[in-house]
Structure formats: C-alpha cells, structure tokens
Amino acid sequence: MSDNHHDKEDKKMYNKGEVITGIVIFLVIFAFPFWYNMGKAAPVPQPELTEKAKAAKECVEPKAFMKTEHMQILNSWRNSVVRNKNRLYINSSNKEFDMSLSNNCLDCHSNKAEFCDKCHTYASVTPYCFDCHIDNPKEK
Amino acid sequence: MENSRRNFLKIAGISALGLSATPVLDAFALDISMLDMKINATPGKDAITAKRWGMVIDTRKFESEEDLKPMIEACHKIHNVPVLENKRHEIKWIWEEEFKHAFPNLEHEYVNESVEHLPFLVLCNHCKDAPCVRACPTKATFKREDGIILMDFHRCIGCRFCMAACPYGSRSFNFRDPRPFIKDINKKFPTRARGVVEKCNFCAERLAVGQQPACVEASKGALVFGDLENPESEVRRLLKTNYTIRRKVALGTGPSVYYIV
Numbered sequence: 001m002s003d004n005h006h007d008k009e010d011k012k013m014y015n016k017g018e019v020i021t022g023i024v025i026f027l028v029i030f031a032f033p034f035w036y037n038m039g040k041a042a043p044v045p046q047p048e049l050t051e052k053a054k055a056a057k058e059c060v061e062p063k064a065f066m067k068t069e070h071m072q073i074l075n076s077w078r079n080s081v082v083r084n085k086n087r088l089y090i091n092s093s094n095k096e097f098d099m100s101l102s103n104n105c106l107d108c109h110s111n112k113a114e115f116c117d118k119c120h121t122y123a124s125v126t127p128y129c130f131d132c133h134i135d136n137p138k139e140k
Numbered sequence: 141m142e143n144s145r146r147n148f149l150k151i152a153g154i155s156a157l158g159l160s161a162t163p164v165l166d167a168f169a170l171d172i173s174m175l176d177m178k179i180n181a182t183p184g185k186d187a188i189t190a191k192r193w194g195m196v197i198d199t200r201k202f203e204s205e206e207d208l209k210p211m212i213e214a215c216h217k218i219h220n221v222p223v224l225e226n227k228r229h230e231i232k233w234i235w236e237e238e239f240k241h242a243f244p245n246l247e248h249e250y251v252n253e254s255v256e257h258l259p260f261l262v263l264c265n266h267c268k269d270a271p272c273v274r275a276c277p278t279k280a281t282f283k284r285e286d287g288i289i290l291m292d293f294h295r296c297i298g299c300r301f302c303m304a305a306c307p308y309g310s311r312s313f314n315f316r317d318p319r320p321f322i323k324d325i326n327k328k329f330p331t332r333a334r335g336v337v338e339k340c341n342f343c344a345e346r347l348a349v350g351q352q353p354a355c356v357e358a359s360k361g362a363l364v365f366g367d368l369e370n371p372e373s374e375v376r377r378l379l380k381t382n383y384t385i386r387r388k389v390a391l392g393t394g395p396s397v398y399y400i401v
Contacts, residue, residue: 069177072177073177073179075177076177076178076179077179078292078294082290082292083282083284083292085187085189085284085285085344085348086181086183087183087184087187087348088182088183089179089180090180090181091180098184099181102327102329102330128333131333132293132330132331132332132333133330134325134327134330134331136327
C-alpha cells in the first residue's frame with residue numbers, strides 16, 4: 001500500500017506553470033505596500049516650539065525623555081491627580097510643576113498642529129486627549 | 141522521512157499558529173506596573189482636605205427658582221456643562237427639583253404649602269456607600285478617600301450602569317459631542333467627549349487649590365461645605381442645631397448632602 005502511495009507518479013507536481021505563476025502574482029500583490037512606497041519615506045517631522053517653550057529651555061523632564069515617555073508621564077499624572085489628589089509633580093531636578101495637560105503642558109505648547117500633530121500623524125497614532133482637553137488655552 | 145503534502149500542510153499550519161500567537165503571549169507577559177511610571181508627587185500646599193466632605197443646604201433661604209440660578213450657572217459655567225434643549229440629552233451637575241421628586245418618600249397629599257412649592261437644589265449626594273461605584277465595571281467611578289465620588293472620564297466606557305444605579309438621577313450621559321453646546325468655554329477645565337457619563341465632582345479641582353465649591357461660593361451662605369467627620373466643622377454645627385433631611389435615606393446609600401427645611 002505504502003509503496004503505491006509513494007511511487008513516482010504521485011510526487012509529480014500538477015499544473016506547474018500555473019501554480020508558480022500564481023504564487024509569483026500573489027507575492028507581488030502581497031508586497032504591494034512595500035514596493036509601491038519604496039524610496040518615498042516621509043522625512044522625520046521636526047516639531048516646532050513656541051516662543052514660550054523656547055524661553056523655558058527645558059520641559060518638565062529632559063527632551064529625550066519627553067520624546068519617548070510623554071505618554072507614560074501623562075498617564076501617571078492623570079492617575080496621580082484624579083485618584084490620589086496629588087497635583088504637584090516633582091521632577092528629577094526637584095522642580096515642581098502643576099500636573100495639568102490643559103493648564104500646563106498646553107500652555108507652553110499652544111501650537112498643537114505644529115507640535116503634537118506633526119509626530120502623531122507621522123507615527124499614525126490618534127490619541128484622544130483633545131476630545132476633552134482644550135488644545136489652546138490662551139488663544140481663541 | 142518522506143515528505144508528503146499532508147505533512148507539509150501540518151507543519152505550515154503549526155508554524156503559522158506559532159507566529160500569530162507570539163504577540164498575544166507578549167501582551168500577557170507585559171508587566172502592568174510598567175505602564176504606570178513611578179513619579180514623585182504631592183498635593184498643592186493650598187489644598188483643603190477632610191475625612192468626608194459633605195454639604196448642608198439651607199432651603200429656607202430660597203424662595204423661587206430665580207434664587208437657585210446663580211449657583212447652577214456658576215457650576216455649569218466653570219465645568220463646561222453644555223446646554224442641550226432636548227430633555228433627553230440634557231446634562232446637569234446641579235439643578236432644581238420639586239419637593240415631591242426630590243423627597244418622594246416624605247411627600248404626602250397634605251404636605252405643607254411652603255415645602256410643596258419650594259424649589260430644592262439637588263446634586264450628586266456623594267454617598268457613603270455609593271451604588272454607582274459598585275455598578276461601574278471599569279472603576280471609572282470611584283470613592284476618593286475624602287468621600288468624594290469622583291469620575292475618571294478617561295476610563296468611562298459609557299455603559300450607563302451607574303446611571304441606572306444612582307437613585308438620585310445625578311448622572312448624565314453625553315449622547316452628543318458637548319463642545320458645540322457650551323456657550324463660553326472655560327479653558328482651564330476640560331470638556332467631556334461623546335459617550336461618557338458625567339456628574340458633580342464636589343469641585344475637586346477647586347478644593348485642590350484651597351477654594352470652596354463654586355455653588356457654595358455663589359450661594360451667599362445658603363450652602364455650607366465642610367468635613368462631616370470633624371465635630372468642630374461648620375456643617376456639623378449646622379447639623380447639630382437644625383433639623384435636616386436627606387434624599388431617599390431608606391435606600392442605604394448614605395447621602396452626604398443635608399437639607400435644612
């Protein structure tokens with residue numbers, strides 16, 4: 001029985017041409033986003049600082065840290081303010097800051113379109129902060 | 141081993157399953173505490189604190205709906221409460237209610253005339269044993285250690301269990317985006333988004349900077365706010381010297397808002 005099963009005829013590939021053409025077409029279509037966008041990478045955005053932010057020189061934490069961890073900071077600020085009533089943040093160099101996205105972060109960074117949105121759009125993230133927090137406390 | 145199509149498919153299937161399972165396993169392996177960064181924080185130095193915040197409303201000082209307006213407006217303005225004409229979409233933190241609706245278990249057909257037509261100011265009772273807190277499946281609504289029933293709007297999924305649980309109708313649901321319905325926005329306070337529930341927060345943001353709640357400030361002394369567990373406090377003095385009632389006490393929620401009638 002097993003001999004019958006494994007004889008030469010059984011191992012022959014049927015419709016070789018069509019199958020291989022099919023696989024090639026599939027791979028080309030599957031990889032479409034890669035070859036279509038090849039060499040067209042969008043430049044890394046440079047968020048712009050307002051005059052107020054420039055004058056302050058440093059954010060609540062060093063720039064590199066803020067760049068990668070601002071969402072974690074905001075998350076713990078929220079928990080601290082809402083759940084534990086602690087509204088003052090003491091940073092790594094012992095300075096105190098009011099933990100408020102609306103009244104502190106967005107007071108310096110009052111240019112949401114040039115500051116927040118630039119990177120968020122590039123990274124294709126859509127945080128819902130601004131559904132509630134008013135993005136420009138000073139103007140409008 | 142001789143390869144057969146059957147074996148090939150078996151191995152391919154298992155490999156695909158393994159590849160797709162890794163992200164799921166990674167997510168489970170993620171330490172939740174990593175998401176909440178440890179930070180150094182303190183309350184502001186002006187913050188006022190209590191063991192259990194409560195309020196006494198002297199209804200004898202109100203005669204008409206007009207008398208309640210300044211308090212309602214003060215609250216709704218600073219908290220960006222939208223004005224929606226459609227009653228079914230209405231959002232309210234503090235509002236006016238008739239005696240028979242505010243105190244249905246005390247009302248009877250011969251209730252005295254002054255009370256029958258007196259406007260009552262009602263708001264979230266910040267209950268000692270709040271049913272909304274128990275009903276909330278995400279802990280978006282919780283009881284703070286100072287007795288305030290607070291909401292973390294970020295966490296509200298809009299299931300409205302809390303609204304069904306609250307016997308005082310203190311909670312409103314944002315059926316629509318509230319922003320277009322706020323006349324002049326207070327930029328210092330966030331608005332809410334469509335799909336979340338909201339209610340009075342006993343002005344937690346004002347207590348944090350040493351201010352009295354907005355309604356109390358606008359009440360010209362008719363509303364008194366203070367620590368129910370401090371025998372020396374003004375609210376306790378009023379409770380000791382006046383007969384007071386609370387809303388639907390028999391339900392066992394332990395409301396923290398008292399009415400002098």
